[in-house]
Amino acid sequence: MGFVSRGFRGRPRDEGVKLPPGQYLVHDFPVLSAGPTPRVPLDRWEFAIDTEDGQTHRWSWQELMALPAETPTVDLHCVTKWSKLGTDWKGVSLDTLFADVESSAEYALVYSYGGYTTNLPVEDLLDGKAWIAYQFDGEELAAAHGGPARLLVPHLYLWKSAKWVQGIRLMNEDWPGFWETAGYHNYGDPWREQRYQGD
């Protein structure tokens, strides 16, 4: 027999999905950790944007909640090769947070409660490409996934979407972050499979 029928089960749901090279699809939400999970009380939580001129713009949790929110549905691609499609988030666009920030810096270093850092060009944070997200799938963001708030920059590998985000430092020079100084790619475009330095 050279022909095997699929019967009437229909197409597997993974079939036909276009993923970045080397990725496979997951339906759970894996948690990868490089350290203890920070627990930040909301009354002490703060987010800041620090400019290259030494200006700091700060938002308390209440101030963040008062800003207009968006509800992006995005695909996530982790450098460890899993991808999760169609994830629903709620958060504040970085365009909103940058509205009153005067800066000509080209580089950003994102820093988190707990000490994590990651770097990316400022332009990758703007024009509807990034959010400070505080809800996932209709519920407040769990600490394991970066709550109370994380950066969401889904067009890059997920290590760029810093959990427990605390601030963004704008700089005239690129400053590689936690994984970028330990072998991972400086930019991390999943569609160009930029996993490691030299890719």
Added chain:
Amino acid sequence: MTEPAQDSYQDGNALAGPLREIFAVDVTAAAGQCVHCGLAGPVASLRVYGPAPGMVARCPGCDEVVLRLVRGPDSAWLDLRGTVSLRIPLPGPGVPDGTGEGPA
């Protein structure tokens, strides 16, 4: 006039022999000291997160990063910046003669 400084050091190839010997042993038995808080103890006592995206070994005293190891398909990256030093048990040669002085 003193000699130019470049005469006083060798390039990294000088490390090849010593490092080959060091990494042939079980480094987890080595004693290390945390840069951040000074706590000393065996590498085996570190708290290791990972293995993906990489192994992150943290000090059990202060939770700061002591060692990171990322394994790529054809390279490994080892970051020891959180370690003051590693004391690695080794058999002789190199047994001190007790004088505290170098070779004659």
